[in-house]
Amino acid sequence: MDTGYRISELARRSGFSPSTLRYYETVGLLAQPDRTGSGYRLYHDDDVERMKFVARAKAMGLTLADIAELVALWADGPCDSARDRLRHLLEAKAAEVRGRIGDLSTFSVQLDHLRRSLESTRARRPLWPRVWM
Secondary structure, three states: OOOOEOHHHHHHHHOOOHHHHHHHHHHOOOOOOEEOOOOOEEEOHHHHHHHHHHHHHHHOOOOHHHHHHHHHHHHOOOOHHHHHHHHHHHHHHHHHHHHHHHHHHHHHHHHHHHHHHHHHOOOOOOOOOOOOO
C-alpha cells in the first residue's frame, strides 16, 4: 500500500509538470487529491496510472475533451462502453490522419510543380544587383 506522493513525485512518475497536473486537476482529468494536515496535495498509485493513461491518449492525438470523457468512463471501471468509445475515437483519429496525409500529398505535388516551374524559367534579369563587379 502506498503512503502517497506529493505533486513533485507525481510529476516525476508521470512525466507531467506540477503546473500541468494542477491544471488537469481543475479540468477533471485528475481527481481532487487527498490533502495532508498542512494542505499539501497527496496522490496515490491510481493517480500515477491515470496520468500514464492521459499521456498515452495525448500521444495518440486525442484532445483533452476526448481524454476527459475516457477518464470519466474509466472511473466507472472497465466496461464495454469505454472500449467502444475508445474504438470510435481511434477510428475518427485515423480518418483525420488519412485526410491530413491526403492534403499533404496534394501540397507536395503543388510544391514540386512550383519547383519545376522555377527551374524551367530563366530570369530575365538578375534577382539581385551585381554591385561587386
